[in-house]
Amino acid sequence: MWWKPFRQLEGFQLIWVDLAADGRSELEAASWLNEAELLRSKLFREKHSRRRFVLCRAALRILLCDRLKCDNRQLAFGYGDHGKPFALIAGHEVAVRFNVSHSGEHGLIVIGEGNQLGVDIEMRCPRRPLTAIGDRVFGVRERRALASVPAARKADCFYRFWTFKEALLKGRGTGFSLSPAEFETPAAMIDGAGRGYFNFPDWPEERWSLADLGQADFAAALAWRNE
Ligand SMILES: CC(C)(COP(=O)(O)OP(=O)(O)OC[C@H]1O[C@@H](n2cnc3c(N)ncnc32)[C@H](O)[C@@H]1OP(=O)(O)O)[C@@H](O)C(=O)NCCC(=O)NCCS
Structure with missing residues (x-):
């Protein structure tokens, strides 16, 4: 198989x-x-x-x-x-x-x-202009965290945050019709935690959970709406 x-x-x-x-x-x-x-x-x-x-x-x-x-x-x-x-x-x-x-x-x-579910997986590709893309898709706290990591860990950090965002957007079903720059992923996860809770700013009554599923060869995340 x-x-x-x-x-x-x-x-x-x-x-x-x-x-x-x-x-x-x-x-x-x-x-x-x-x-x-x-x-x-x-x-x-x-x-x-x-x-x-x-x-x-x-x-x-x-x-x-x-x-x-x-x-x-x-x-x-x-x-x-x-x-x-x-x-x-x-x-x-x-x-x-x-x-x-x-x-x-x-x-x-x-x-x-x-539960509504969203998943994202990304192969890390260090050659892309990660900081420039990050400036367009990440919030203030995420950008600050990305700027502070050493060059060798930039791609890991970028794709980690990216999969968090995309898993949430896919869970909600909007995809990128909702801008990823309009929300920040859970602060604890930006700081390195593997799990966190999240609310979309325009949908505060719905609580979501987010889990980092990253491995050595790819970044990945799962989001699910708490029923
Ligand atoms: C959803 C989205 C982020 C996926 O981007 P991608 O780079 O193809 O990412 P992934 O590989 O992670 O996901 C693709 C899979 O997500 C699923 N998918 C498609 N649209 C989705 C959505 N809106 N929400 C959640 N999942 C979606 C599909 O299963 C798709 O795979 P398949 O076509 O092979 O079945 C992107 O397509 C998007 O932003 N779509 C919404 C934009 C929009 O409004 N389009 C109008 C189309 S009707």
């Missing part, structure tokens, strides 16, 4: 997807996709973009069919206003929630019951 269990956290199932998988896996993965998904996969210009969609979507289908005890043909996906996918069986939204992220050779899927 081209995926394997990554972690269990607060009852959420996290799965790592191998996006460097061989052509045979991609062929098998494609056989799980429905007509609309196959059509979408053919519209990707870059081979790598097609591969990551096919491998992640097929893994998601297999995991959801197992969890929901349904046949792959019964399973479909609906999309929120900003494109966040959710699962449908016979046209009805199911209580099982999920979110998917991919970057370079790594995919990450989270599946859980009830």
Whole structure:
């Protein structure tokens, strides 16, 4: 298989997807996709973009069919206003929630019951102009923390904060239609903690939890709305 269990956290199932998988896996993965998904996969210009969609979507289908005890043909996906996918069986939204992220050779899927979920994974790429990007997407406290880390740890710090923000935005379902500069991630996590609580400034009554899932070869984070 081209995926394997990554972690269990607060009852959420996290799965790592191998996006460097061989052509045979991609062929098998494609056989799980429905007509609309196959059509979408053919519209990707870059081979790598097609591969990551096919491998992640097929893994998601297999995991959801197992969890929901349904046949792959019964399973479909609906999309929120900003494109966040959710699962449908016979046209009805199911209580099982999920979110998917991919970057370079790594995919990450989270599946859980009830809570809104957001996940982000990023391969660290030190050659990007990280400080300049950080100035546009981070808040004051995050920028100060990024400026204070030594050059050798800049990329780690940047991608750590970046995955925190994107996991929260994906949990909420807005993606970058809401500016990441409009909020700061939990102060304790900026200072190095692995877990924290968070409220969006324009949605103070909803509390979110955030966990740092970073590893040596990638940065990653999971956000979930506290029910
Ligand atoms: C969501 C978003 C941040 C993802 O960016 P990305 O660089 O592709 O990041 P990731 O690899 O982490 O995530 C991609 C996955 O997130 C999921 N996703 C897509 N839109 C999402 C959203 N609004 N919220 C949460 N998850 C979303 C999908 O499963 C997607 O993978 P798939 O297309 O292979 O199924 C970005 O697409 C975005 O900002 N979208 C919203 C902007 C908008 O309003 N677009 C209108 C489209 S209808």
